Amino acid sequence: MNAEMMSCPVCGCLLSREEREETCAYKGSSVTYMQPGWWCGTCDEAIFKGADNVIGNALFAELRARVDGILSPSQVRDIRKRMGLTQRQASALFGGGPNAFQKYESGTITPSVGISILIKLMESNQESVQVLSEIRAQLHEMPFAIPGIKRVSMSRQTA
Numbered sequence: 461m462n463a464e465m466m467s468c469p470v471c472g473c474l475l476s477r478e479e480r481e482e483t484c485a486y487k488g489s490s491v492t493y494m495q496p497g498w499w500c501g502t503c504d505e506a507i508f509k510g511a512d513n514v515i516g517n518a519l520f521a522e523l524r525a526r527v528d529g530i531l532s533p534s535q536v537r538d539i540r541k542r543m544g545l546t547q548r549q550a551s552a553l554f555g556g557g558p559n560a561f562q563k564y565e566s567g568t569i570t571p572s573v574g575i576s577i578l579i580k581l582m583e584s585n586q587e588s589v590q591v592l593s594e595i596r597a598q599l600h601e602m603p604f605a606i607p608g609i610k611r612v613s614m615s616r617q618t619a
C-alpha cells in the first residue's frame with residue numbers, strides 16, 4: 461500500500477497527513493500540542509509512524525519530569541555532555557550500574573529525585589565531579605558502624 465493512501469483501521473476511510481491538537485497527561489497535569497500523523501476525518505483514529513511517535517514520547521518524558529521534579533532524558537544528556545563525561549563515566553560516578561545513564565537518556569528508566577539533585581549539583585560547579593568521585597570512593601572505605609563490635613576483618617573482591 462502506498463504511504464500516501466493509508467486507510468483507517470477502524471472505519472476504512474482514507475487517512476490524511478496532518479497535525480492535530482493532542483493532549484498528553486500525567487498525574488492530573490497535561491500539555492496540549494500539535495501531533496503530526498495520519499488522521500481519519502471520520503472517526504478521529506490516527507496512525508503515528510516513526511518520527512510522529514518521537515514527539516509524543518519526548519513530550520511525555522518532559523511532562524513527567526516536571527511533575528515528578530526529576531531531570532528529563534534530554535536534560536540528563538545535556539548536563540552530562542557539558543560536564544565532559546561519557547555515559548559510562550557518569551554511571552561510574554553516580555552508580556546504578558554501568559548502563560544507568562544510557563537508560564536515563566533513552567527514557568528506559570527515570571532518574572530518582574536524589575540522582576536528579578546530584579546531577580544538578582554537579583552542573584553547578586566543575587570541581588564537583590572530582591568531589592563526587594572522592595565521596596564515591598570514601599563510601600567504599602567507611603568503617604563498620606556497629607556499636608560494641610570487636611575486631612572486624614573484611615575481605616574484598618578486587619575489581
Ligand SMILES: [Zn+2]
Nearest residue numbers: 468471500503
Ligand atoms: Zn476512521
